[in-house]
Amino acid sequence: MKFVGIVGSNADQSYNRLLLKFIQRHFKIKCELEILEIKDVPLFNQDDDQSDSFSLRYLNNKIIRADGVIIATPEHNHTITPALKSTLEWLSYKLHPLENKPVMIVGASYYDQGTSRAQVHLRKILEAPGVNAYTLPGNEFLLGRAKEAFDNNGDITNQGTIDFLGSCLDNFIKYVEVVSQLKKPKPIEPEDLYCTKPIATTIQGVDPDDPDWLDKAANLVNAVEGDTYVKLDNGLLTVDQINMFLNAMPFELTYSDDNNQFLYYNNKHQEPNTMLGKRVREQVGNRLATVHDSLPAGRMKNVEWVVGSLRNGNEEYVRTVVPGTPPEIINTHNYQAMYYPDGSFAGINEIIFNFKPWLDWYLQMTGQHLVGGKVGPVAPSSDATSGASATVAGADVSADATSGASTH
Template identity: 80%
Template sequence: MKLVGIVGSNADQSYNRMLLEFIRRHFKLKFELEVLEIKDVPMFNQDDDQSDSFAVRYLYNKITRADGVIIATPEHNHTTTPALKSTLEWLSFNLHPFENKPVMIVGASYHDQGTSRAQVHLRKILDAPGVNAYTLPGNEFLLGKAKEAFDEEGNITNESTVAFLESCLDNFIKYVGVVSQLKKPKPIEPEDLDCGKPIATSITEIDPDDPEWLEKASKLVNAVEGDTYVKLDQGLLTVNQLNMFLNAMPFELTYADDNNQFLYYNNAHQDPETMFAKRVPEQVGNRMSTVHGSLPPARMKNVEWVIGTLRNGNQEYVRTIVPGSPDSVINTHNYQAMYYPDGSYAGINEIVFNFKPWLDWYLKETGQRLVGGHGAGPASHGAADATSGASDSAGSAGAATDADSGASAH
């Protein structure tokens, strides 16, 4: 389960930030929590629409894709901070990421009563038209005397307080599961699989379907290769090292950008006929419509469904098990959305691999075995579910997806 936590203060020193960071660390086995800041969100002014600003769009994208939201609110003059109120104004003006989204409220303050009044006001705001959040009833976590509540490492010292916080979070997890059943995915617009909407990184001078696209495009943009160093987020590698690293992955990896152009696959040295998703060098740079050109219209719709589902944030990923594989193979495809720094959709990272050896190894190491389903053997996968999303749910179209619905299908 993926949750986001919103720090309801724009102050550099915030006990509500400490509270969310404690939740993130202490309960990391229950859910994934990403803490979001509102420091850079401009003051709300409907005459100067900032809905497309980086700060607002970033929050919108993160909240949209999350299964639920935890807001940690301070209390200023018996209500929320102006910064939090302004943020919620922007996120209910032209953008509406909180609509039908499960939200939990927590808060920390200097005084005994915690943030009780601010939480009452925040509940009213979240229930307002334009916001329409599903706020968890009851389960009020009010952390008073915040200065004394944390130790030097940022941990809550009182065990009873931690136990009560855990009970509230457990209830929220259940609440998210209930509310997720009411979620209506955004309608999927027709996908342009012909790369007709170039993006900043598109190389428009070369025809995407040119079989020599890679060499021509590389020459055009003076692409580096060989022992030239590339500075990554957390590393410094040469192009050769980067290629070795990616080719050593025990998976088939592909990338198609948000203009639906197929730009990369690893293991180029491998015989295409031995791959779980056949790829050839000439496909690099191709339009997705060309990559999937041999598919019948019904299966092309599956391609559009996968892309549209990830683009809309209806699901964080789509997973499929390709039917008809031999007993020694569980042909697994994972389509994962990728994102730009502002949180908007940047394309699909597809991972293809045989899950069977991993499953057999796990069963052997743990002394377990699979029961039920169809087929023989301890690792029978006949009853495996075909798809799952960020909240372990997938649309009906997902059940029909197969290997040919991915970025690298043929």
């Protein structure tokens, strides 16, 4: 389950940031927690609309895609900080990411009472029209005497406090599961699978459906290749090394951008007929409508559903098993949303692999076996699994993965 934690202070030194980092580290088995800062959020002023600023777009996109939100609030003059109040004003003005979003409140304070009064005020704000969050009732975690509560490693020293925090988190996870049933996904608009609206990275001057698009587009932008070095976030590799690295992956990988243009696949040395998701070089650069033009009209709508669900943030991923494969193959496809630095949708990466050898290895290593003995062919009615946390999606996308380059 994926949560975001909001530090309710813009101070460089904050015990509430320390509290969220402790939750992130100590309870990582229970949930995945990403910590968000409000330091760069401008003071709320509706006469100077900052809704499109990077800091607010980032918060909005991260909160929308999370299963739940944990807010760690200090207490200043018996209430929350001006920075947190201003942030919540922006997030209930034109942006409304907290609407119907499960929220848990925690807080650390210098004094004995923790942040009790600030938490009461924060609950009222979160329930206000325009915010409309689902705040976890009860379960007040009030960490008093914060200076003495943590050791030099940032760990809470009192085991009883840790146990209570864990029980509150367990209750929040259960609360999220219940509230998620009330979630209404954003309606999916018709997807532009024909790439009619170029984006900043779209290479223009070459027809996307040109079978020689890759070479022509590369020449047009003077793309580097061979032993030219590319500086990555956490590495320095040549283009040849990057190709070797990606082609050595035990998966088939694809990428389509947020303009629905199919831009990459690995395993170039494989014959198309030996691949689980058949692709050819001539498809690189194609519009997704062209990649899937052999599909019946109904199946093309499934492609739109996958792309639209990931674009909207209704789902973080879509997973499916392709039916009708031999017993020794479990043809598994994972479609994962990718994001720009501001958290907005940047396209989809797809991982395709035969899950059967991984399953067999795990069963052998653990001495277990499947109920019924062995893995047989997957039933054609198999649904897609999707979401920030695993849920069953209502669309049949499973058969799409067998056609064209991918089911993006």
